[in-house]
Amino acid sequence: MTTTHSASTIGLDTVAELAAQLRVDSIRSSTSAGSGHPTSSMSAADLLAVLMTRHLRYDWDQPRLPVNDHLIFSKGHASPLLYSVFKAAGVVSEDELMNGYRRFGQRLEGHPTPILPWVDVATGSLGQGLPDGVGVALAGKYLDRLPYRVWVLCGDSELAEGSIWEAFDKASYYRLSNLVVLADINRLGQRGPTDLGWDLPDYARRMEAFGARVLSVDGHDLDAVDKAMTLAGETAGDQPTVILAKTIKGKGFSEVENKNGWHGKPFPQDMADRAIAELGGVRNLVLRGPKPESAAPGPVPDKPTTLPQEQSGDASRPSADRPEYKVGDKIATRKAYGDALVALGARDPKVVALDGEVSNSTYADEFAHAYPDRYFEMFIAEQQLVAAATGLAVRGYTAFASTFAAFFTRAYDFIRMGAISGVDLRLSGSHAGVEIGADGPSQMALEDLAMMRAVHGSTVLYPSDGTSTAALVDAMAQTPGISYLRTTRGGFPGLYPAGEKFPIGGSKVVRSSGSDQVTLVGAGVTLHEALRAADILQGEGIAARVIDLYSIKPVDTETLAAAAAATGGRIVTAEDHHPEGGLGSAVADALLGAGQQGLHLTCLAVSGMPGSGTGDELLAWAEIDADHIAAAARKLVGG
C-alpha cells in the first residue's frame, strides 16, 4: 500500500513510520545487493526522516530548481539510506531500489554520484562532502543570493579528516549560516571505535572553536531533532550550524545495535527478515516535505575582506578583450593567466576565481581586484580550494582555482572525485618544474602532469607564451570535466601573434622546413629551450622541426605522427617534469597507439632530485636545456 502525504500533515508519528521504512529499505536494498552499509544507514535514518518531511525545501520533480535546498551525503557509504529517501520521495521505485542498487549498469551506485539528478556531488571518499557543501553554500550566500540551505550528512569517522576542519574554518570565515551539518555520531568506524567515540562535548568544543553553532541532540529523538532542524534552518545568524546527533549504529535491530563488526556488511537474508520484523515490516509511504518558495536574488552581502593591500598586476579597468602580447616581449604565463581571467570575467559573469593564499604569485589577484564579489580566498587549504570550486561548479559557476602546481598534489583526491562528480573544474598551477630555481624541490611541481593526465576525462594544457595562455584560458571556460593549466614562473618571449588559435587537442609546428631531420617537442619552458636547440643544430647544418605541445591531453597525434614520418622517426621530447607520465609519455603513448613505426624517441626529463639554483642552472643540471636537447637530437641524427 502506498500512502501519500503532503507537507502540512506530516506528524511525528508518521515521521517515525517513515524512519522505520528508511531502515527497512536500507536493509532490504543492501541484502538484495549482497553488499552495502545498512548499519551506517540505520544510525542516521531518524535524522533523514525528520529532514525530508519537515525541513528540506525541495521540489523533487524539479531537482535543478535554483531555490531548492541541497542535500549532500558526505558519508557516501550510507547510500542505502539516501536511496531509501529517494524511494520515500517517490522518485526511485521499489523495483529500482531492490534490483538496481550496486548492480552493473544501474544508477544506484555503491556510493552516490550525480548520475542521479538529486545528487550534487560524488561522495565515498570521506571528508569531501562537507567541503563541497561549503562551496555550494558560498554560491548560495554570495552569488546566487538565494535562501536555500545546504544540509550535509557527515559520519563521525570522517571528522578525523583534516579537510573537514578546512571546511569548518572556511564556513565560519565566510559566515555560512546557510550550511547545516548533520553529524551522525554513532561511535563506530569500519574496524572499531572512532577516535572520540561518543564524546559529544569534545566534538562540540572542536566545532565551536572552529566557529560553528552546535546543537547537540539525541539523534533518535524525533522531536529533539525536529526542533534542532527548525533552529538550524533559520539562516539569520552568521555561523554554520552543526546538529551533533548521538546515534546508535544499527539502530532499530537489536542484534546489531551498537555492535562492532557490522560495518559495511549487509545482513544475510535470515537476519534481514528478523530485522524487518523487529522494525514492523515493509512500508511504502511516499512523503514529500515542503517545497521552496520562489525567490529573487537578495542583495550582495558583505564578505570578509580578503584582498591583499598590494596588487601584482595592472590596476586598470577590466576589459573584456582577450589580452594581447607582442611576439618577442617577455611575459610569464602565470601573468597571462591572471590577465586572461580578468578579461574572461568581464565577458561572463558566471566566471569566478579562488586561490590558496598565493594569488600574488598565480596572478589570480588581478581577478580578485577586478571582481571582489566573485573571488574567494581559500587561504592555505588546497583541499577546500578544490572542493569550493566543485561546489561552485555544482551551482553552475565557471570556477577557476589556482595555486602553485606543486600544491595541487595536496588535493589530488578531490580532483579525482571531481571527475567522478562530473563537474567542470578549471585548475591553474603556477611555478612548475625546476625552472623556478632558488626555492628548491618542495615548490617544484614535477609530478603534476602525470597526476592530471591520469584523471578521467581530464584536459592538460601547458602553454609557452602569453598569447597561447590567454587563448587556452578562454578554451578552459568552455571545456567540460577537469581542465588543468600549467604555468611557468619566469618570463619568456612571446611566440605567437594576437588572434592565433589554440584549439584543445592541437599543437603548433613553430619551426619546420622541407628537410627536417629531427623533431623537438617541448612545452612551457622547454619549448623555448627546444627553439634554442634548433638554432644550435641549424648552425651545424641539422634542420630541426619544433613542436609546441601546448595540449598534453588530448594530444595532437596527427601532427606528431606527421613529424615522426617527416623526420625519420627521430623525436626528442623535453619536459620540466619527472620522466614518468608527463609530456614524453603522452608523445610515446600517442605514437605507439597510432601504430607509428620506425620511432627513435629520446625523452628528456628531470630524473634527479633537484636542489636550489637559478632556473638556467637547474635546466642544465636536469639535462633539459637547449644544449642537452641539441645533443640528444645530434645523437639521433648521427645514430
Added chain:
Amino acid sequence: MTTTHSASTIGLDTVAELAAQLRVDSIRSSTSAGSGHPTSSMSAADLLAVLMTRHLRYDWDQPRLPVNDHLIFSKGHASPLLYSVFKAAGVVSEDELMNGYRRFGQRLEGHPTPILPWVDVATGSLGQGLPDGVGVALAGKYLDRLPYRVWVLCGDSELAEGSIWEAFDKASYYRLSNLVVLADINRLGQRGPTDLGWDLPDYARRMEAFGARVLSVDGHDLDAVDKAMTLAGETAGDQPTVILAKTIKGKGFSEVENKNGWHGKPFPQDMADRAIAELGGVRNLVLRGPKPESAAPGPVPDKPTTLPQEQSGDASRPSADRPEYKVGDKIATRKAYGDALVALGARDPKVVALDGEVSNSTYADEFAHAYPDRYFEMFIAEQQLVAAATGLAVRGYTAFASTFAAFFTRAYDFIRMGAISGVDLRLSGSHAGVEIGADGPSQMALEDLAMMRAVHGSTVLYPSDGTSTAALVDAMAQTPGISYLRTTRGGFPGLYPAGEKFPIGGSKVVRSSGSDQVTLVGAGVTLHEALRAADILQGEGIAARVIDLYSIKPVDTETLAAAAAATGGRIVTAEDHHPEGGLGSAVADALLGAGQQGLHLTCLAVSGMPGSGTGDELLAWAEIDADHIAAAARKLVGG
C-alpha cells in the same frame, strides 16, 4: 669576533644578542642570495634564540644521537632563520651562509632538506612538518622510549591546512607530551592577512579543543618565552603543548615590521644595511645550549586501545617464516600483505605498521594483533598516516602504511615530500581498480600507478598472487625511498611455488613457447585475465607469451624487449587503471627508451568512468578481461 658560551652561562641578555644575530644573519643570507624570506624568519628569531640556548637538548657534533631533541621547521620558508641557528651553533660557517644559501649545488637549499644532518625532514609544503613531528614523537614515546622532545616551528598561515588538525588530533589521542609546537603568529601570510590574524584566543580555543595544552606568550618577550619553554619541556603530562606566540613579521626592522607586501622578499642591499644597523650590526656569537643526557629506553607506556574487537586474519602465534601459499589456491594479495607483514615483524623488531582505519580490509590488523606495541592506528586521516610513517622512518623504523589504494591520493603531497626528505616509506594500497566491483568509482584506485611512478626514486610493485606478494613485502623492507605495493580485493589462484624469487625490477615469464606470436603483459588481476586469454588463444592455435610485470617501476626492460623481439613486436598490455601513466606507459616508455623497433603495442586500460557491478562485469565493461585481451592479441597477430 667569535664568542663561545656554554649552556650554563647563557643569560637572557646574551640570548637577546643572539636573537639580533639570527635576524641580521637571516637578512644577510637572503639579501646575498637575492631570494628568501627574511621577515618570516625575523618573527620567530626570539623563539629560536631562547630554544637553542636554553631548551633544545642537542649535541651538534652528533646529530644522529638517539637522545637528541628534534627540531622541525614546519614553516620551511623560514630557512634563513634555521641556517642562522646552524651558524650560531657553529656547524655552518659564515662563508657557507653567505655564499651557499639557495645557490646551485649547495646544501643550504631554499627550503630545508635532510641533506643537512641537523634536518629531519624536508619542509616547504606547508602543514607537513607538524604531522611529521607527530611521527617522530610517536617513535620517541612508544618505540624509542627516550626522553627527547620534538620541537616544531609552525607558521600561522599553515594552521589553515587540515593536516595540522589531523596532527593535533593524533598528538592528543596518543598523549604526545613530548611534542611542543612553537606557533609563530605573525598575522601576515604571503598575500595578506591570515584568516584569524592576531586572534590568539581563537587559535587557543581550537588547539585546546583538539587536546593541546596552550601557553600564550608575547613571542618577543624572552623571559616569557623562556618560562613557557621550561613548562613545555617538562614532558610529564599527557598532552602536546603549544607555545602560542604573538609575533611581528619583520620584527627588529622598523621599516617592514607588521607591514604587508614583504613576504618572501629579500631586502635590497640598502635596506639590508639599514636593517642591520638598526639591529646593532653583525655578530658572530657561537652558542650551544644543553646537551642531552644519556638515557636507556623507558618502560613501554600504555597506548590508547586501537585494536578492533574482531580480527580479519589468523589468530595464531606470529611466525618469522614467510607465509606460503599453494599454487592454485585462491588468496587475495591484500591478505598475503598482512600475513607477510606479520612474519617480517617477527624477524625484525624495527618493522612497524600503520593504517587509516581500514586495517580489517588491508589486513594490517594481523600485524596490529600480533604486535600491538608496534602498530599505530591513524583513523581516517591519510595525510597524517603518511606523515607518521615519515616521522617513524626518521627515527630508523621500517614503517609500512596501508589504506585503500584510492585514498593514498589524499596524501600525494606527503608522499612527494617524503621523496624529497629521502625517507624510506612502504605504502600498501588495497582494493585497486574496477575489480573491487560494487562499491563504485570513489573506492577504485585508477590513478595510483601513475601517481606513484611519478614520485622521484619510487618503487612500484603490483603482485598477482600470495607468494609474490609475500616476497615483495620482504623486498620492500630492504628498499630505499618510497615503495608502493598495489594489492587486489578479490582472491586469485596462486601462481608460484613457495621460495620463488621476485627481485625488484624483475618480471616473470609465466607462459612461453618457442613459437609465441604475441606477448600479453599484466599484473594483479589482469595477469590472471591474460593467462585466461592465452588459453583462449591457444584454442585458436595462437601461442601467447605471458609476462607478470610485478615490478612496474623499475621495470624489466630486458625481458620485455626479449619478448617483443620473440613475438614480432606484438604486445598487449592490460591494466586495471586509467590509460595514462600506469603499466602500459611503463612498458611503452621502457621499450621506446631501449630503442626497440617494430613494435605493435596495444594498451588496454580503464578508459571510461566505471559504476558499480561485479568485478567480472566491470573487467569486461572496461575491456581488460580475458576476452578483450584475446581479441586485442588476435587483431595484432592477424594484422
